């Protein structure tokens with residue numbers, strides 16, 4: 434994709450300056466932060482260590498999720514929810530059970 438300088442209409446060429454990607458005008462030297470779309474989607478590595486990793490927002494369903502049919506969604510009353518267990522911040526704290534409604538995707542947690 435070719436970009437033109439908003440100031441003089443000159444051709445903007447990509448440069449790396451101080452670790453930042455910039456587009457620099459070949460005519461007047463106007464600089465602009467280059468917003469390069471990452472074509473690679475974030476790669477999630479599953480290592481042994483990550484199994485006890487802290488989940489800040491428990492909204493993403495891990496691959497090991499099973500479906501619980503004996504629960505009730507506090508939001509819509511659906512009785513099916515994805516369930517998985519996460520280890521909380523401190524190692525001496527009990528693990529937390531995360532539920533996510535299969536219907537409305539509301540998620541809630543339950544301490545063991």
Ligand SMILES: [Zn+2]
Nearest residue numbers: 438441458461
């Ligand atoms: Zn320019």
Ligand SMILES: [Zn+2]
Nearest residue numbers: 506509534537
């Ligand atoms: Zn629900």
